[in-house]
Amino acid sequence: MLSDTIAAISTALGEAAISVLRVSGPQALQVAAQAFKLPPKLTPRMAHLVHAMDGEGNTFDHGLLLHFQGPASYTGEDIIEFHGHGGVLVTQRLLERLLACGARAAEPGEFTQRAFLNGKMDLTQAEAVMDLIHAQSTLALRAANEQLGGAVGRVAQAMQQEIIPVLAHIEAYIDFPEEDISPETGAALLLRLDAVLGRAQKLISTSEQGRILRHGARTVISGEPNVGKSSLLNLLLGFERAIVSPMAGTTRDTIEEIIQVHGIPLRLVDTAGLRESTDDIERVGIQRTERELERADLVIEVVDASQPPSGVHRLSLPPAVASRRILVLNKPELGIHPGWSSEPAAIPLSCVTESGIEQLRDAIRAVIATAGPLAADHPIAINARHKAAFERCAARITAARAALQSAEAPEFIALEIREALQALGDVIGQVDVEQILDVIFSTFCIGK
Incomplete structure (x- = not known):
């Protein structure tokens, strides 16, 4: 679907001063060139006065057009934004013209989905977009802005960074015993796991606040x-x-x-x-x-x-x-x-x-x-999906601690830690296995 060029009306339907239409995708410029009378040079991020034309070349609206060149755009792709008159008929007619010129009608949330898929934001930030739109109070607005700024994602990534070295030591010990690489002492490993567990429990405690x-x-x-x-x-x-x-x-x-x-x-x-x-x-x-x-x-x-x-x-x-x-x-x-x-x-x-x-x-x-602490005191308030993921992470870390303390086989410890890492990856929408390999090879110089 990323190869498609999509278009949508970005403002609420109804009569207004202006309406905004968006086009995003590899053919955004080509679609715009057919639907609008563009200037000889379209400078990115500069507003240009253009005319919207029908299939016979007749003008039916005029307004400001902006080109956001990928990857420096909301979706990471080329984006065309047209700010025209806010009538219902003229706005709908312009959307139909964009579709006739080769764009596809965007699915709900597809612009933000593309931003996520193209690495412009993590999954928590994508969810925060709707939280920001639906915010009904100043504290909810602040919490949504914090999440949109990546607050939850940064904490989840920091927790990953705590877990990855532990997993790297355990897996190196499993896979390369001839290198005589021993894991950190049990006490040091437990300290790292306890730090992650504490963070997870702190975030879980904000879920009720987030719901409210x-x-x-x-x-x-x-x-x-x-x-x-x-x-x-x-x-x-x-x-x-x-x-x-x-x-x-x-x-x-x-x-x-x-x-x-x-x-x-x-x-x-x-x-x-x-x-x-x-x-x-x-x-x-x-x-x-x-x-x-x-x-x-x-x-x-x-x-x-x-x-x-x-x-x-x-x-x-x-x-x-x-x-x-x-x-x-x-x-x-x-x-x-x-x-x-x-x-x-x-x-x-x-x-x-x-x-x-x-x-x-x-x-x-x-x-x-x-x-729980209100948003004025604590900027992070997780939602139900985040809570479920952090609870899985906490459960797996707890199991890994128990396996480590009882001196179980390292394979079992590694399995629990991997599942905790997977749960954190679910929060932000990614699990980077290469990170684990990078730590193993850079830290232990395997094969050198």
Whole structure:
């Protein structure tokens, strides 16, 4: 597929000031020469005013064209970018013209895939492109930029560099015993493996943080009917999303919106009030509330502070979720009942006067921080694929340590280390066997 020349619209469909079309591949210049009236000399990385022409040579658009000469381009190939007028019809017509001139419609993600295949970025950086596009908070944006800059890939490569010399010593000892090459002492080998294991475990611990940054912390607002759950949702959103009514049972289905608090994306879920009900529709809403509570990252329990704690409908949460609960005493302007004095961590918050909202935001940040260090403190937050690969690496390193300590055959130790190396290669999308051979030959001068 790398021999094809591909084309695509790179901006969102719809009317806009401009639209951008991209062509990449070995025939990019030839395609552009047919679709546009080019100047006699096309200077790379310089914008040229050109006219887009149909098959009969008639102009139907004009704009700026840039040529990025490979390998110094995003994909590592010749790229043509045209910035034209942002109409739906003219943009679609130009794409059709590029395809008629010999380009193929690009598959989803194919430009970035080519960048990876041509060595312009590793697999973690390619994944970060979509993380950057989908970022919904400042912390998620920073984490995506760090990964796009190669933070995860550099750590994985550094871990490889720790492992390769160990494997080189072991395999040289296996394959060339006549050279009388002994491996490093067991203690020194264990120190290297421990260093890699520690790094892997540190990265694995950021996976929950990474999930929250990429997808948002699922935050369920729950409580009895008519305590102000929907009012709190509207207050956090900054606009009236949910219907607020003094009639109990107004909210019968879950309502979901995304906001950010201190740079953390939250998926706010307003739920039906928890109570005994004979209404079939309301009962379905209550069942959905219970399901949402089971998979919540954070629960904001809202109660009417002016009423005594009943204990009847207080939330019964799974142990994993119970530690991530914030109690909000709503309606404090009506007076806080003495019965709530047993809840010192509760936050008095008025949805009418908005007092206490900053205290709630700080509490949300503190609870979410228990998932791991936030991106402001730790720039790396791995995704689920990275986590699986680093977990395989950690498991294989652990097995290699055990084999080394029990003086098992070096073949078994080498097998475990190779699988750990493979897992790290899966993270960045490569496993360079030549690196192992280079270390063996350069370090031990075999055959000299």
